[in-house]
Amino acid sequence: MRMPHEVDALVVGAGFSGLYSMHKLRGLGLSTVILEKGDGVGGTWYWNRYPGARCDVESPYYSYSFDEDLQQDWEWTERYPAQPELLKYINHVADRFDLRKDIFFETTVVSAVFDESTERWTVTSIGPDGGSVISAKYCIMATGCLSSARMPDIPGINSFTGRLLHTGMWPHEEVDFTGQRVGVIGTGSSGIQAIPMIAKQAKNLQVFQRTANFSVPAFNGPIDQEWFAKIKANYPELRERSRHTAMGIPYQRRNQAAVDISEDERRAVFEEHWPKGGFRISSCFNDLMRNKESNDSLSDFVRAKIEQTVTDPKTAELLKPYGYPITGKRICVDTDYYATFNRENVQLIDVKSDPIVEITPTGVRTESNFYELDALVVATGFDAMTGAMLRMDIRGRDGASLREHWDAGARTYLGVAIAGFPNLFTIAGPGSPSVLSNMLTSIEQHVEWITDHLAYLQAKGYETSEATTASEAGWVEHVRELADQTLFPTANSWYLGANVPGKPRVFMPYVGGVGTYRAHCEGVAAREYEGFALK
Numbered sequence: 064m065r066m067p068h069e070v071d072a073l074v075v076g077a078g079f080s081g082l083y084s085m086h087k088l089r090g091l092g093l094s095t096v097i098l099e100k101g102d103g104v105g106g107t108w109y110w111n112r113y114p115g116a117r118c119d120v121e122s123p124y125y126s127y128s129f130d131e132d133l134q135q136d137w138e139w140t141e142r143y144p145a146q147p148e149l150l151k152y153i154n155h156v157a158d159r160f161d162l163r164k165d166i167f168f169e170t171t172v173v174s175a176v177f178d179e180s181t182e183r184w185t186v187t188s189i190g191p192d193g194g195s196v197i198s199a200k201y202c203i204m205a206t207g208c209l210s211s212a213r214m215p216d217i218p219g220i221n222s223f224t225g226r227l228l229h230t231g232m233w234p235h236e237e238v239d240f241t242g243q244r245v246g247v248i249g250t251g252s253s254g255i256q257a258i259p260m261i262a263k264q265a266k267n268l269q270v271f272q273r274t275a276n277f278s279v280p281a282f283n284g285p286i287d288q289e290w291f292a293k294i295k296a297n298y299p300e301l302r303e304r305s306r307h308t309a310m311g312i313p314y315q316r317r318n319q320a321a322v323d324i325s326e327d328e329r330r331a332v333f334e335e336h337w338p339k340g341g342f343r344i345s346s347c348f349n350d351l352m353r354n355k356e357s358n359d360s361l362s363d364f365v366r367a368k369i370e371q372t373v374t375d376p377k378t379a380e381l382l383k384p385y386g387y388p389i390t391g392k393r394i395c396v397d398t399d400y401y402a403t404f405n406r407e408n409v410q411l412i413d414v415k416s417d418p419i420v421e422i423t424p425t426g427v428r429t430e431s432n433f434y435e436l437d438a439l440v441v442a443t444g445f446d447a448m449t450g451a452m453l454r455m456d457i458r459g460r461d462g463a464s465l466r467e468h469w470d471a472g473a474r475t476y477l478g479v480a481i482a483g484f485p486n487l488f489t490i491a492g493p494g495s496p497s498v499l500s501n502m503l504t505s506i507e508q509h510v511e512w513i514t515d516h517l518a519y520l521q522a523k524g525y526e527t528s529e530a531t532t533a534s535e536a537g538w539v540e541h542v543r544e545l546a547d548q549t550l551f552p553t554a555n556s557w558y559l560g561a562n563v564p565g566k567p568r569v570f571m572p573y574v575g576g577v578g579t580y581r582a583h584c585e586g587v588a589a590r591e592y593e594g595f596a597l598k
């Protein structure tokens with residue numbers, strides 16, 4: 064397949080957002096290509112193949128809603144979809160909508176430069192046949208929020224002679240830990256999903272925990288066919304409801320403040336929501352992220368559950384998170400995480416009190432111990448929300464670089480456009496609610512809003528669209544103000560860039576919820592794309 068020299072629209076990334084972008088852009092009659100680094104579609108679900116990798120949103124909702132036949136035809140097998148099933152689904156979508164023929168795989172975009180004389184983007188990439196250059200009128204950055212995996216900066220990490228694996232760059236063949244001494248560094252969502260699975264195989268598992276995380280049980284299992292049939296029968300209504308909720312899933316948050324009732328009554332509400340699984344517990348009161356007392360109640364409740372599950376009191380105490388609000392970091396949704404520490408072959412190592420000093424060819428050295436390992440899994444996360452964009456050299460008007468533009472923190476208008484970067488759009492970028500929501504609901508909203516915008520430009524004969532500096536500044540301020548009304552900025556999370564040394568600490572997600580955000584975006588469109596300079 065030969066890469067064209069010129070297209071109307073170029074999309075970077077063939078995950079859920081890139082594929083839907085291509086489908087919609089084609090619908091506008093625009094010639095479109097996708098450039099994708101991997102050798103297959105799937106984005107997050109292509110790269111994150113570690114054992115136990117699973118979505119934290121239930122299968123029937125973590126799926127496209129744009130095509131009624133697709134949502135009726137697809138059969139999910141589990142309540143929460145595992146990575147292989149999600150990859151199968153997205154491959155099915157790529158085939159069903161004939162998307163593959165315009166995707167260039169194993170192709171890494173290195174730069175995108177706006178040429179003011181032609182008002183087009185020059186996109187340079189490196190692929191299987193060497194370097195390529197494409198000229199595109201529109202650029203859609205569907206590069207993902209958690210796609211730039213980070214190795215930890217631990218001295219000696221590259222000297223390890225056993226197997227070294229990052230959860231976000233997992234090999235494409237099965238990894239067998241049978242009979243091995245395995246170490247896992249990191250206890251975020253990825254570590255918490257992988258640890259119970261690895262523990263079942265490994266001879267011995269050492270879990271190196273720096274900060275304990277809040278995790279709640281998924282209560283996953285085979286999908287309840289009766290429940291799924293009801294969802295299918297009501298899909299249009301449920302999807303529409305999801306679009307107007309805070310999280311993009313069709314559950315209503317209980318409209319009651321925890322502080323308005325007694326501690327005993329709160330506990331009864333928590334107990335009632337706990338068996339429902341996953342995020343349901345965090346939507347049982349409307350003030351959990353606004354009021355420290357409410358948040359403390361839920362935190363205490365989850366800490367008590369940890370204590371009831373873990374038999375060794377010292378281990379239980381270490382596993383209890385303190386010092387930040389529950390859901391201030393994305394709450395982890397697990398299967399048997401805490402119970403795994405009751406296994407004889409699993410040890411928890413507190414690397415906050417005994418820090419890792421180096422990794423040697425044969426294991427991990429902490430200040431006071433050495434742990435000999437055959438395999439080391441790092442589940443240390445991502446340069447979230449900005450990493451993938453900043454890996455490329457993106458230059459807008461007057462040669463201005465995105466790296467400089469975002470030097471003091473990411474800046475966007477509505478999370479989809481950047482001042483000085485005409486005709487370039489980001490899906491689920493900083494300033495959008497996507498990472499605090501069901502990603503699929505947010506992705507569909509972004510893609511539809513952007514393609515409606517492009518249709519408008521075409522209809523009116525505009526050549527370029529660009530967020531103004533003032534509208535971008537206003538949005539950045541609005542996002543900050545909303546976040547400051549909540550407890551979110553008090554947690555050292557990747558939402559804030561706190562997990563990457565030297566990254567500016569700016570709270571990036573829009574916390575107002577997907578429904579409010581959608582209404583805002585619709586208002587902007589209704590006011591003829593207020594905040595954009597159209598030429």
Ligand code: NA7
Binds near residue numbers: 271273
């Ligand atoms: P996260 O949530 O960023 O978690 C990374 C974990 O790795 C976290 O426990 C970190 O501890 C730990 N970490 C990072 N660097 C080190 C070093 N140097 N030493 C010890 N421990 C370290 O990434 P995930 O991949 O689990 O999840 C990302 C998102 O994917 C998740 O929020 C879901 O939305 C899906 P720390 O907290 O920094 O002390």
